[in-house]
Amino acid sequence: MSLDDVLILNAVSKAYGGRASMIEKAFGRRPKGLQAVREVSFTIRKGEVMGLVGESGCGKSTIARMAAGLLAPTGGEIGRNAAMREQMIFQDPFSSLNPRWRVRDIVAEPIRTHRLRPKKAIDERVAELLRQVGLSPEDGAKFPQAFSGGQRQRISIARALAGEPDFLILDEPTSALDVSVQAQILDLLRGFQAELHLTSLFITHNLPVVRLMADRIGVVYLGELVELAPTETIFHRPRHPYTRLLIDAAPDLDATDRSLHPIPGDLPDPSDPPSGCVFRTRCPFANERCAAERPELRTVETGQVRCHYDLDLSQRAAA
Amino acid sequence: MSEPVLKVRDLSVVLERNGRDFPVLDGVTFDIAPGEVLGLVGESGAGKSMTGIAIIDLLVPPLRRTSGTIALSGERLDQLSAKRMRRVRGKRIGFVFQDPMTSLNPVLSIGRQLTDTMRRHLPLTRGEARERAIAWLTRVGLANPPRVFAAAPHELSGGQRQRIVIALALCAEPDLLIADEPTTALDVSVQAHMLTLLRELHEETGTAMMLITHDLGVIAKMADRVAVFYAGRVIETAPTGRLIGAPLHPYTAGLMQATPAPDADGAMRVRAIPGAMPGIGALPPGCAFHPRCERAQAICREERPPLADAGGHDAACYFPLVEEVVS
Amino acid sequence: MRGLAEAFRGRPGPIVAATLIVLLVVYAFVLPLVTADPFSMSGMSILDAFSPPIWMDGGQATMPFGADDQGRNLITAMAYGLRTSIMVGAISVVIGLVIGGALGLVAGFVGGRTDAIIMRLADVQLAYPALLLAMVIDGIATAILGRGRSNEMAIAIVIVSIGIAFWVQYARTIRSSVMVERDQDYVAAARVTGRSNTAILIQHILPNVMAPVLVIATINLGIAIITEATLSFLGIGIPPTYPSLGSLIRNGNNFLQSGEWWISVFPCLLLVALVVAVNVLGDHLRDHFNPKIRGRT
Numbered sequence A: 001m002s003l004d005d006v007l008i009l010n011a012v013s014k015a016y017g018g019r020a021s022m023i024e025k026a027f028g029r030r031p032k033g034l035q036a037v038r039e040v041s042f043t044i045r046k047g048e049v050m051g052l053v054g055e056s057g058c059g060k061s062t063i064a065r066m067a068a069g070l071l072a073p074t075g076g077e078i079g080r081n082a083a084m085r086e087q088m089i090f091q092d093p094f095s096s097l098n099p100r101w102r103v104r105d106i107v108a109e110p111i112r113t114h115r116l117r118p119k120k121a122i123d124e125r126v127a128e129l130l131r132q133v134g135l136s137p138e139d140g141a142k143f144p145q146a147f148s149g150g151q152r153q154r155i156s157i158a159r160a161l162a163g164e165p166d167f168l169i170l171d172e173p174t175s176a177l178d179v180s181v182q183a184q185i186l187d188l189l190r191g192f193q194a195e196l197h198l199t200s201l202f203i204t205h206n207l208p209v210v211r212l213m214a215d216r217i218g219v220v221y222l223g224e225l226v227e228l229a230p231t232e233t234i235f236h237r238p239r240h241p242y243t244r245l246l247i248d249a250a251p252d253l254d255a256t257d258r259s260l261h262p263i264p265g266d267l268p269d270p271s272d273p274p275s276g277c278v279f280r281t282r283c284p285f286a287n288e289r290c291a292a293e294r295p296e297l298r299t300v301e302t303g304q305v306r307c308h309y310d311l312d313l314s315q316r317a318a319a
Numbered sequence B: 001m002s003e004p005v006l007k008v009r010d011l012s013v014v015l016e017r018n019g020r021d022f023p024v025l026d027g028v029t030f031d032i033a034p035g036e037v038l039g040l041v042g043e044s045g046a047g048k049s050m051t052g053i054a055i056i057d058l059l060v061p062p063l064r065r066t067s068g069t070i071a072l073s074g075e076r077l078d079q080l081s082a083k084r085m086r087r088v089r090g091k092r093i094g095f096v097f098q099d100p101m102t103s104l105n106p107v108l109s110i111g112r113q114l115t116d117t118m119r120r121h122l123p124l125t126r127g128e129a130r131e132r133a134i135a136w137l138t139r140v141g142l143a144n145p146p147r148v149f150a151a152a153p154h155e156l157s158g159g160q161r162q163r164i165v166i167a168l169a170l171c172a173e174p175d176l177l178i179a180d181e182p183t184t185a186l187d188v189s190v191q192a193h194m195l196t197l198l199r200e201l202h203e204e205t206g207t208a209m210m211l212i213t214h215d216l217g218v219i220a221k222m223a224d225r226v227a228v229f230y231a232g233r234v235i236e237t238a239p240t241g242r243l244i245g246a247p248l249h250p251y252t253a254g255l256m257q258a259t260p261a262p263d264a265d266g267a268m269r270v271r272a273i274p275g276a277m278p279g280i281g282a283l284p285p286g287c288a289f290h291p292r293c294e295r296a297q298a299i300c301r302e303e304r305p306p307l308a309d310a311g312g313h314d315a316a317c318y319f320p321l322v323e324e325v326v327s
Numbered sequence C: 001m002r003g004l005a006e007a008f009r010g011r012p013g014p015i016v017a018a019t020l021i022v023l024l025v026v027y028a029f030v031l032p033l034v035t036a037d038p039f040s041m042s043g044m045s046i047l048d049a050f051s052p053p054i055w056m057d058g059g060q061a062t063m064p065f066g067a068d069d070q071g072r073n074l075i076t077a078m079a080y081g082l083r084t085s086i087m088v089g090a091i092s093v094v095i096g097l098v099i100g101g102a103l104g105l106v107a108g109f110v111g112g113r114t115d116a117i118i119m120r121l122a123d124v125q126l127a128y129p130a131l132l133l134a135m136v137i138d139g140i141a142t143a144i145l146g147r148g149r150s151n152e153m154a155i156a157i158v159i160v161s162i163g164i165a166f167w168v169q170y171a172r173t174i175r176s177s178v179m180v181e182r183d184q185d186y187v188a189a190a191r192v193t194g195r196s197n198t199a200i201l202i203q204h205i206l207p208n209v210m211a212p213v214l215v216i217a218t219i220n221l222g223i224a225i226i227t228e229a230t231l232s233f234l235g236i237g238i239p240p241t242y243p244s245l246g247s248l249i250r251n252g253n254n255f256l257q258s259g260e261w262w263i264s265v266f267p268c269l270l271l272v273a274l275v276v277a278v279n280v281l282g283d284h285l286r287d288h289f290n291p292k293i294r295g296r297t
Ligand SMILES: Nc1ncnc2c1ncn2[C@@H]1O[C@H](COP(=O)(O)OP(=O)(O)OP(=O)(O)O)[C@@H](O)[C@H]1O
Pocket: A016, A017, A034, A036, A054, A055, A056, A057, A058, A059, A060, A061, A062, A063, A205, A270
């Protein structure tokens, strides 16, 4: 682990519900678990924002929770500095703040836990943080219920900044907000990013948002990391067919071209993934090899891709 | 021009709190032409859903309609008895809600819900209803319709449920479909499927549609015309291309800039509108948007701008952005 | 506390119940301060034995509810008895709450084998009625400590028996709330921040699981008081030489046949009034805080 590496995931896997029941044990059967994350590897370097995108249920939150140390992987290993301070911002602005705590205590918690300020300076620091996220110090005396979803996300951000984290994990921080409030939160986060050079993992299913926020992007499909590359490479020269289709699926603001580009087919049952390449059931380029052989994660130029072929996907596929 | 499918004039709704009335909708006016898709867009709390609910007369106290006429194909809905209104709902106006679970009965099979709905509104025998239900399940793109027919809602995925809600809303062949954020809870991929489905069905049946969303991308792809809502008022309406290409109201422009998108040289940009929309009972005098508006002048703080009629592209603003006409 | 005023607005039943409880508590705790203990030698006068209530022939103004066989003024005796009953009920509820609360917190938070053991224990206990259980515990304590025990010891045993008999309900309720709360994101946020499990459990989760348990505690207060009265009535709880509503009723019961009905009927009515008031209040609080009936936010 080099000095600049904040977090290393090495072939990390997570299976849910793998414990055998009494009956299964009696019959010597292995339980059918759900492989939520399979052999995911990446490294987050100091000062960078790494993005993760993918459809609902592909395992993004599971990866985030393992990165945060909230969940133990069932395979592979996670390397992190033991003394590292982490913070996390969650999607649901309603469940992520303790309803029985006053805002000032919520924001002060990381400061007190890590003894980041002398006792007397804590109030001052909390007031400063509240101002920085666009709230007023008087708001500190209120309970979270008094705030809207957007304001609650601001409180979450204040709490995260209060911990002066070496590593910040954001799991869909704006997915529950409308466009206008989302823009305010993204603005705020970008401001802090520029100012504090935070190292972070930014998770979302919204491609324009991750393009705005991340330096590098990992694309996840059915628990596998299928592509990983610098942000502009992902958008200009994607190498995995899934990345291409995902980019095309999001409706842009162009009202002259009204075509829609849904990804063909349905998401397979995650407890029964396809053989070989997980994406082959929906891939326009799939052939027998894809069904038979699981592609390796190959390094290509600045990125990595899990596909047998070198496809030119820089243009949107003709519908 | 033929008679609009839906004609809403001066619709106002108030919220009663401690004996006082606070405006929730204020003078909402718009038309939907036959076969047209009208998009309603605006921030959370702007009154989009409330407009849909007021049209189908499902307001419950403390909410109350205080003025306005609503006409469906020329028939005044606001004058109908509660009993006649019940027949309009479901039969002549179909509704798709954001959360598919609220429109599905958790204990009845999908097939039962579809056939019940159809037989309530259309003269069909049990067998005919069943046949049509299976046909609808096929039409909304569900694999293995007979299995889905027998399934309970909880056995299906979110995307599958949303397809069924769309089938339920359309199976009685309504004149108008109101879709309230039909894709907001879904991820990009399922959203694209759902929008494709809505578009196909719209093209097939020619049903006029009112599409509620806060996503301008959805508007750009789906709507023929757009009404922008702010604090319970319509502040701009225009054909989609003109609205997106050259918005007149600073709020509309602000909403567009708040949507992260690449600009001309490919760099991503996002620009937030400062401040927040005023809540119910906290409306400022004059233009409701003036506290957040860079262009605001003295008059904006004093007088409320009317929705100026400027040939199909109207904005309620004293200092609209200049329209750089493309066509 | 913020919701408390709102919880009563426009509800006459609970308001009457709450007022009655306050009055009874004042009665039970103030009167004994200014009167002699009717269960001590100085507090009874044998001359007044069987004095009837004030409105009957021979009734005395100083004894509005009459006197018992030992000449104890019933209005004072009942205040002493009520005081014991309320204290036994309240302390036993607190004991049950502490035991059940701690076990429920641990079971819900730790899960796994610990949870399984605690909950099986609860299942076993639930197979026996609380009254029976209290009798058994009382019996065991008596067997160990011997018969010649003091009043204080007897009371302590009753309190503990009732407390233990009721822990299961608290444990189950807390456990299920904890299982909901521990998966909330605010708990995850505290974990990521580096808080210890104990800190998370006490500072974050506990305040969020208390409301439903406090409601149950109110309802159980009524049951605990009845249980104490029943035990005392059966002669295995508080000795007849010590005032409690149960022992008063038991004593009065001996004279029901001979016409001195007031000795048992008034303590009985007092017990009913207290328990009904507590239950009305408990039911109301339960409905008020029930998330299924009312939104949580
Ligand atoms: N505690 C759990 N027990 C069993 N399965 C789980 C659990 N949590 C998640 N899963 C499953 O693991 C898979 C990945 O879930 P995860 O929440 O990581 O997805 P996600 O990418 O974050 O999705 P979303 O965009 O909906 O948040 C899903 O199939 C999900 O159903």
